[in-house]
Amino acid sequence: MGTNNDYIIYVENIVKKYDNGRTVALDHCDLKINQGQVVAIIGSSGSGKSTMLRSLNLLEMPTSGKIFFKGTELTSKKIDVDSHRQKMGMVFQHFNLFPHMTVLENITMAPVILKIQTKQEAEKSAMKLLERVGLTEKANVYPNMLSGGQKQRIAIVRALAMEPEVMLFDEPTSALDPEMVGEVLDVMKELAADGMTMIVVTHEMGFAREVADEIVFMSEGRIIEKGTPKQIFENPKNQRTKNFIDKVL
Amino acid sequence: MFWDWWQNLFVDMSSINFFNFSFLPRYGYAVIQGVEYTLILSVISVLLAVLPALMLAMMRISRHKTVRCLSGAYIAAFRSTPILVQLMIIYYGVFSVIRVPKFLIFGFIDSTRFIPGVVALALNSSAYVAEIFRAGILAVDSGQMEAARSLGLSQAQSMRLVILPQAVKNVLPALANEVITMVKESSVCMVLGMAEIMFTAQTIGGSTYISIGPYMLAAFIYFAITYPTSKVIERVERRMRRGDKQ
Numbered sequence: 001m002g003t004n005n006d007y008i009i010y011v012e013n014i015v016k017k018y019d020n021g022r023t024v025a026l027d028h029c030d031l032k033i034n035q036g037q038v039v040a041i042i043g044s045s046g047s048g049k050s051t052m053l054r055s056l057n058l059l060e061m062p063t064s065g066k067i068f069f070k071g072t073e074l075t076s077k078k079i080d081v082d083s084h085r086q087k088m089g090m091v092f093q094h095f096n097l098f099p100h101m102t103v104l105e106n107i108t109m110a111p112v113i114l115k116i117q118t119k120q121e122a123e124k125s126a127m128k129l130l131e132r133v134g135l136t137e138k139a140n141v142y143p144n145m146l147s148g149g150q151k152q153r154i155a156i157v158r159a160l161a162m163e164p165e166v167m168l169f170d171e172p173t174s175a176l177d178p179e180m181v182g183e184v185l186d187v188m189k190e191l192a193a194d195g196m197t198m199i200v201v202t203h204e205m206g207f208a209r210e211v212a213d214e215i216v217f218m219s220e221g222r223i224i225e226k227g228t229p230k231q232i233f234e235n236p237k238n239q240r241t242k243n244f245i246d247k248v249l
Numbered sequence: 250m251f252w253d254w255w256q257n258l259f260v261d262m263s264s265i266n267f268f269n270f271s272f273l274p275r276y277g278y279a280v281i282q283g284v285e286y287t288l289i290l291s292v293i294s295v296l297l298a299v300l301p302a303l304m305l306a307m308m309r310i311s312r313h314k315t316v317r318c319l320s321g322a323y324i325a326a327f328r329s330t331p332i333l334v335q336l337m338i339i340y341y342g343v344f345s346v347i348r349v350p351k352f353l354i355f356g357f358i359d360s361t362r363f364i365p366g367v368v369a370l371a372l373n374s375s376a377y378v379a380e381i382f383r384a385g386i387l388a389v390d391s392g393q394m395e396a397a398r399s400l401g402l403s404q405a406q407s408m409r410l411v412i413l414p415q416a417v418k419n420v421l422p423a424l425a426n427e428v429i430t431m432v433k434e435s436s437v438c439m440v441l442g443m444a445e446i447m448f449t450a451q452t453i454g455g456s457t458y459i460s461i462g463p464y465m466l467a468a469f470i471y472f473a474i475t476y477p478t479s480k481v482i483e484r485v486e487r488r489m490r491r492g493d494k495q
């Protein structure tokens with residue numbers, strides 16, 4: 001065996017059912033992700049992309065199947081999921097910043113509470129991260145004072161403050177006004193260039209094509225086709241993939 | 250015969266009697282103490298209810314069915330029986346076993362009556378406040394819990410640092426309304442001889458033979474406390490909601 005050790009994330013045959021089995025959100029999916037890889041998950045709405053992503057850090061517990069993170073089975077009953085979640089940052093469509101905390105508190109809260117850094121250390125690294133996304137002057141404001149694009153960049157920084165080994169993005173630009181999409185994608189591109197392992201659910205086909213190493217196309221809870229952007233966008237094998245690509249391009 | 254009765258009927262119901270406050274010069278001080286008693290009783294009852302209510306609310310949204318049911322049973326029991334019955338059972342049941350030492354609270358409140366009364370009201374109130382808290386917690390966007398958990402915080406840490414601070418803000422108006430409800434409900438404590446507004450009115454009626462006036466005054470006092478307060482709370486609530494949207 002040992003195969004699951006070769007990958008940073010290894011998903012084996014997962015199934016997720018809702019409503020006592022009436023809804024099958026994930027239908028026997030496998031996924032293997034290498035260290036430093038950028039994977040884009042595409043597919044129409046309701047195809048199970050979010051469920052797949054949220055299963056990776058066990059925000060959703062799969063009904064069956066196994067998920068390994070660096071060789072450790074997360075789906076095992078014995079595991080302390082909280083400590084593994086620290087290593088998997090997540091960015092949400094609707095930002096989910098904490099409205100009762102300033103930007104700086106949003107970023108430093110988790111590392112301080114989880115005793116990964118002292119308050120001073122956390123603030124220092126938070127300011128460095130804010131500088132990277134060009135938002136140092138927003139450190140002491142509350143999230144309601146920020147634009148959508150700024151909120152999402154802060155949300156990315158908040159996740160990065162935990163020094164994760166994987167970043168999960170669930171449609172990070174879908175709730176943004178069009179003119180703000182670029183600033184968030186730029187941050188993500190930089191992150192990819194720095195070698196971060198990223199799994200991105202997205203409708204931004206341009207981004208997927210340019211940045212992703214692998215594209216995963218999902219439909220009705222199944223992974224229909226995987227491949228390089230070139231394969232998927234220019235030469236899809238499956239008819240459903242073809243239809244989807246024709247529709248979105 | 251009939252005419253005597255007919256005429257007396259109108260004499261008794263004349264507005265003179267409704268608004269006969271001639272007892273005030275003599276009993277004004279007692280009335281003021283009655284008001285103080287009621288306010289102290291209701292505020293302390295709701296404050297005491299906060300912690301048990303928080304616990305009940307957490308139990309209510311627990312993953313474990315037994316825990317959920319325990320809390321649900323408590324809430325159902327206290328919300329589905331009259332507060333008067335609860336007061337009697339707690340006073341004659343629980344506090345016949347537990348003896349409360351006799352002393353004066355704030356210089357005029359008899360502890361042997363006040364403490365059982367406050368405990369009964371607090372137990373009752375915690376059932377209602379628990380539902381307020383539960384609604385407040387559920388009103389916090391589920392994405393907040395997910396964001397906290399995705400950072401590696403435990404369920405309890407997420408609750409304490411992310412969900413509850415937001416929930417508390419949501420429930421403050423409802424909590425203030427609960428105090429208003431308690432101001433009115435605490436009138437049941439008159440049956441234990443607790444010298445709050447209603448008991449004072451009854452005592453004055455008994456010793457002056459002015460039967461309606463004291464109760465009319467009690468009604469005015471309750472109204473004067475609760476109505477303006479609830480209007481203020483409504484305004485604060487509206488302003489808070491507008492603040493959220495920004």
Ligand SMILES: Nc1ncnc2c1ncn2[C@@H]1O[C@H](COP(=O)(O)OP(=O)(O)O)[C@@H](O)[C@H]1O
Nearest residue numbers: 018019023025044045046047048049050051052
């Ligand atoms: N919490 C839930 N309860 C019930 N059904 C759900 C839940 N979450 C997702 N689903 C269902 O699972 C399917 C996949 O949803 P999702 O993963 O959100 O799709 P996508 O992100 O691709 O739009 C949909 O049919 C959706 O209705």
Ligand SMILES: [Mg+2]
Nearest residue numbers: 049050051171
């Ligand atoms: Mg989705």
